[in-house]
Amino acid sequence: MSELKNRYDFVLLFDVKDGNPNGDPDAGNLPRIDPETGHGLVTDVCLKRKVRNYVQLIHDGADGHDIYVKERGVLSSLHAEAYSRLGLKAQEPGAEAAPDSPKGEGKGKAEKKPRKSSEVEVVRKVRDEMCRRYFDVRTFGAVMSLKEANAGQVRGPVQLTFGRSLDPVVSAEHTITRMAVATQKEADNQGGDNRTMGRKTTVPYGLYRAHGFVSPSLAKQTGFGEGDLDLLWKALVEMFDHDRSAARGLMATRRLLVFRHASALGNAPAHKLFDAVSARRKDDSKPPRDFSDYALSVGSVPSGVEVMELGG
Template identity: 40%
Template sequence: MSEKTVLNPITNKCDILFLFDVVDGNPNGDPDAGNRPRQHRVDGDMRGFVTGECIKRKIRDYVLRKVEAGELPADKYDIYIRPGKPLDFKCQEMAKSIGIEKLDKKGQKEISGKEKDKELHDAMCARYFDVRTFGAVNTLFSDTAYSAAIRGPVQVTFCDSVHDIEPERLTLTRCVATKDNEDEKNRTMGDRWIVPYGLYKGVIRVSAEVAKKTGVSADDMSLLIEALEWMFEEDQSAARGLMTMRKLVVFEHSTARGKAHLSSLMDTVDVKLCNGMDAPSRYEDYEVGVRGELLPPNVKMHVVV
């Protein structure tokens, strides 16, 4: 995909700030800690956090559901990182579709940095929504200059809870035996971690300059924001409890490289506890305000939620 073939390319840098909360659920468990909700737990810092990879997974799943429902064309909005065919198989299919048959080290070095390598890079970006937005590391193309590692313009940070969280471990009992030879009184014990309440803040940064290289369009940006707004509604699970997007603000700069520091943009969304409150247990315990008067010049604010 060459730059001139991109429809409605984004030309301005964007920053996205969002707040979401969880009630009696596990927003992002740590498999190395018995699936305990992720928490800093260093030097008295007991804030929880959700990884950027977790947020990207929810965005991917939202887009994929729209593709599978026929609402988006698969040849433009397919998802690269998902269960199913191995990644190397997808890479092989993509290479063959543009006439590359030799993918051994010698064949890759012959095209590395040349037009065919760029064509392969652009073909990956053109088909897969998550490749052109988040980027990808394609190990099968490790000896190419352009296709081995595609840098994405959409960078998702960790989401930290606004205040400390207190995870709880629940013990569960199953009332049915697993095997025929088990006594009916035998009960299987299990456990599940939850966060009784936590309000989390996340930031996403979008580079217009990198977006030109991968072909991210204004339509892709609209889909990304739509996915952020609705991803928790489409990702319901008893283990995750009740997760809700509470605030979603998009900051659009007037240039490709930006006109304001992120810190000044974050100051426009004020989050504080209500008077007399020190242990929040629900969203209503917070006062969340958007202070447009603090917005730096040459930056537009779009309050989505």
């Protein structure tokens, strides 16, 4: 895979209609909202999950495009598999601990011994193997320094911010009815009516904006290459088409605006490039209910930066 030699910054615009884009489990799974401004929020973790799911769907766990953080996964077992593939033996849990004082002093205290160079080299090899096999480790990084089968830490070259709606959103709560009950006892109590009432919360409409960054220097450390970058763009554009559910309503990536720098260090600050992207409501007298209610524009960018528009 060819090495990444250019820095990238990008703006992701996506929307939701009559759905919950990212429920908050600490608030009864209500849509996440900034309590001070009323703007809707979607976490970076939520967006990364959709990218992971897309890659898993497309490549079906193939070597080099497997996913490290996936549903019902056991991370330590994946580390053990990496040790096994390399023919290495994982260090036993607690083997690095040793008393920090002579016998009789500081009972129960322990400190870590400096790791031997051979141990450091083993962890490095396993870390590189994890990067090679797992797309999300290579892309987003991971903390893999578990007590069992330590695989080190990886700082990912691709980072995402929270998505934030361009305008305040309002959570609409709806009563829903299921024409069935779970048990015969419930049916007997209702005299055969067999209705179950529930609640559903949606956002009528929200256009969200998130920002992202791709570092070629960190990409070199994880092995993230041009092929991975192409897959990332494809995932960001198409991820909502493969993540449908009744709770999420209608969601879509509307635009992916990518700023490609001519150099590895970059030719302009990211915030200045992001300021060049504007999405404003066409009519402030009524609440937005569709992407067509917004006008998108991209201003001039500094020399050495190319703008690519994907999605839509």
